[in-house]
């Protein structure tokens with residue numbers, strides 16, 4: 429029901445569903461390029477790809493949040509990759525997928541706690557406290573770390589150790605090697621222990637076309653400060669060789 433409401437180029441499309449009382453089957457768009465998890469851990473990621481992926485996730489998540497939907501299981505395995513043809517040639521497109529744990533935001537009650545995958549799960553969820561859409565911003569910060577570090581967060585800890593350390597000791601990943609300072613600061617702001625101090629996914633303006641013909645998501649120009657947002661800044665933070 430959540431998926432059926434959604435229609436956005438960076439959100440996996442639902443085609444149909446069958447519910448026969450015993451099983452629920454859903455039919456979705458096929459996104460044949462594997463997941464971001466596969467991409468991070470098997471291939472080098474060049475800066476243009478990182479820009480397209482990060483911008484696509486921002487746009488998809490902005491849309492979901494504008495529809496009152498909290499994903500609650502945002503992680504590289506649930507970000508699917510596709511190449512689409514355009515006049516400028518093939519373009520990498522990321523689609524936010526797997527809403528098995530999502531539900532429409534309901535401000536009147538505390539949502540179910542203890543869900544998701546511990547690495548990407550915000551501390552307030554791990555503590556079964558009331559939470560809001562900022563849990564997805566937390567997950568996005570961890571994903572940015574994984575993209576840059578190219579390894580699993582907390583790879584030396586099991587799920588229980590991660591949950592306890594994150595929820596009770598404010599434990600977070602260390603700075604990735606050679607990580608630009610502004611980029612590291614952005615990750616830290618996304619996984620701030622106080623949800624209200626995390627940035628929000630922005631309302632994203634239409635991406636301009638670069639001189640190379642690839643559609644890049646860029647921060648708005650100075651003439652439109654009202655639409656500027658810190659989550660877009662990371663797009664300019666990656667060194668060219670990343």
Ligand SMILES: Nc1ncnc2c1ncn2[C@@H]1O[C@H](COP(=O)(O)OP(=O)(O)OP(=O)(O)O)[C@@H](O)[C@H]1O
Pocket residue numbers: 440456457458459460461462463505506508525526
């Ligand atoms: N619509 C899709 N098109 C193409 N591949 C998909 C699609 N949905 C899922 N996959 C791929 O299928 C695999 C299984 O996905 P699934 O969501 O069932 O499990 P998961 O993401 O590994 O774990 P979790 O249940 O925690 O989300 C993943 O590798 C994912 O990339």
Ligand SMILES: [Mg+2]
Pocket residue numbers: 505506525526
């Ligand atoms: Mg999944």
